Amino acid sequence: METVQDKLLQYKIALSFLNGFGIKKISKLLNHFEEPEAVFKESLNSIYQKTGIHKHFLQGMQREKALEKAQEQIIWIHKKDIQTHFYLDSNYPRRLRNCDDAPIILYSQGNFNLNPSFTVAIVGTRSATEYGKEICEKLISDIGSEAIQIISGLAYGIDIIAHQASLEKNIETVAVLGNGMQRIYPSIHSQIARKMLKKGGLITELPFNAKPDRENFPKRNRIVAGMADAVIVIESKKKGGSLITADLANDYNKDVFAYPGNVVQETSEGCNMLIAQNKAHLITSGTDFLKIMGWEGIISKTKQVQINFNLEPQEQDIFELIQKNKKEHIDVLAHKSQKSIANIAVILLNLEIKGLIKKTGGNVFCLA
Secondary structure: OHHHHHHHHHHHHHHOOOOOOHHHHHHHHOOOOOOOOHHHHOHHHHHHHHOOOOHHHOOOOHHHHHHHHHHHHHHHHHHHHHHHEOOOOHHHHHHHHHHOOOOOEEEEEEEEEOOOOOOEEEEEOOOOHHHHHHHHHHHHHOOOOOOOOEEEEOOOOOOHHHHHHHHOOOEEEEEOOOOOOEEEEEEOHHHHHHHOOEEEEEEEEOOOOOOOOOOOHHHHHHHHHOOEEEEEEOOOOOOOHHHHHHHHHOOOOOOOOOOOOOOHHHHHHHHHHHHHHHOOOOOHHHHHHHHHHOHHHHHHHHHHHHHOOOOOHHHHHHHHHHHHHHHHEEHHHHHHOOOOHHHHHHHHHHHOOOOOOEEEEEEEEEEO
């Protein structure tokens, strides 16, 4: 039986299937209509009069077909326990929402924070050398903290090394897919992807049955760049997805970093070029990265708190939110963490008992 929530979700998902409509046109539509449903029920003439969008585009958007495709997604979403994130909803990644070409809808699976305190994308060549592997593992060891989320693309090479090293260090790691969630690509990484669902997860904008076609990967790369505070390129050839991600990150005003490499090594050409063209900060360690980002003190304090108090992951998340902003209201904490007030209240009490935070009145909490 179809619920009210399912019907609303169908309209939200269907917006992403409207032929010829990207985020800018969708935003223009929703600026004039309170609910997505109106886009599918208003006459084309009415939409034209209210939005000024040319009738040629409106006539070609194929509303009924979009609704049918959305219904197929909802059946699959319920079957596989997939979460959805509409770009105007509170559970959408806030960093990504600020990008001009943000996806209208996202699908995710796993256990991770869509709006963590700190998040870093680590990308690089699919043909990683031992040098690149060593650098990647050392980088994650250097910056390793539950305060930082690691994002990559589940691809061969640097991507999968970053995910694997994060899992080994118990760091939340998220893979942005260039295909739908009906399959893991490449399939050899399926086991690691399953492990990530416990401490991280998978996310994509693509329908459940979308194949890993070539044109999907630049789209994937913009999500990697958009969700991160910073992008680190470890090894890259002169052309490739990691350079596309770096360029997108620069366009989004994100910080970009690159490790220099041997000038005669093909897999170092891209990083050396980014540095030479002032498109990336040169770094040689995780310590360099933390200093430039201004995260060094915060991360070291977080590590010390973890050592001294052995916080549960949920407690750690809430503590970091308070730590970052000095003080927070319980309602804000519930909104940012996507947890219920009752759940937050229990976590806050535990943090108070451990002497890490204190209540200042009016349900506002600050560091003790």
